Amino acid sequence: MAVDRPRIAALVRELIEAIGEDPHRPGLTGTPERVATTWAEFFAGVGEDPAAPLAHTISVSHGPAPETEPSGAVILRDVLFRSVCEHHLLPFQGRAHIAYLPGEKVVGLGALPKVVDVLAARPQVQERLGEQIADTIATALDAKGVLIVLDARHQCVTTRGGRQPIASTVTIAARGTLAEPAARSEIVALIGSGDQESA
Structure with a gap:
């Protein structure tokens, strides 16, 4: 619509x-x-199918490079996104870190930010946004595990009320084997190591 x-x-x-x-x-x-x-532009994702960018999958075992079957998680860090808080209709923006443990299907890495874009382009709350991204990837790819970490600054916090200009909110959504504490800790540590590399 x-x-x-x-x-x-x-x-x-x-x-x-x-x-x-x-x-x-x-x-x-x-x-x-x-x-x-x-x-x-902000609400272009309303009514759009967030799984559509994941429709073109690659078979892990029968694809172009079966000898490179992943034994661990695929991690895409620092996906920039912006959305609009549904409580005050003020923007929030930040970074999404996406990890999934493939089953039989993988996608090109460029498809993952498109899922974030579709789901972020609607009235949102950060907690639900992360859960929706995790559900979409887990279902569309039949992934063994998914972990989504969102780190964002909300204008309803930075520009009104308490006016905390550098405060950010971090949320985590996990599915499957990546919801297990040890596996989740390992992925979060790998995501965090990227901050040190870029510092």
């Missing part, structure tokens, strides 16, 4: 009036349309 831009623009004009401003003054005349375009 496409975002209704004309309706958003009309509502933004009302919102501008509701805060005591004039939507017809020069600085605000184009604002409703600009906000509508922004929201169309």
Whole structure:
């Protein structure tokens, strides 16, 4: 379902009036349309299938390189994402770290950020976003295990209320064998080692 831009623009004009401003003054005349375009981008994932980027899989045992069958997890670190908090409609943004233990199917690494993009482009809370990413990868790839770590800064924390500009929120979602404490600890340590390398 496409975002209704004309309706958003009309509502933004009302919102501008509701805060005591004039939507017809020069600085605000184009604002409703600009906000509508922004929201169309921010919420492009509403109604989209997050598993679609994972549709093209590669067989581990019968694929182009069966001799390279992975014996451990595939980890993709530092996937940048942004979303909108559904509580205040303020953005949050950060990094997603994705790990999965393949079964019979793998995907090209470029497909994983697309899953994050689809699920992040809708009103969200960080905890649910991580769970949805984990579920999508686990189900679509029939993975033996999945671990998702999200580290994000929320404008509802950094710019309002307590105004903590450098505070970040870390959440973890785990499935299958990567939900076991030892396996999870190993993956989290590998993800953390990337921070030291880039420092």
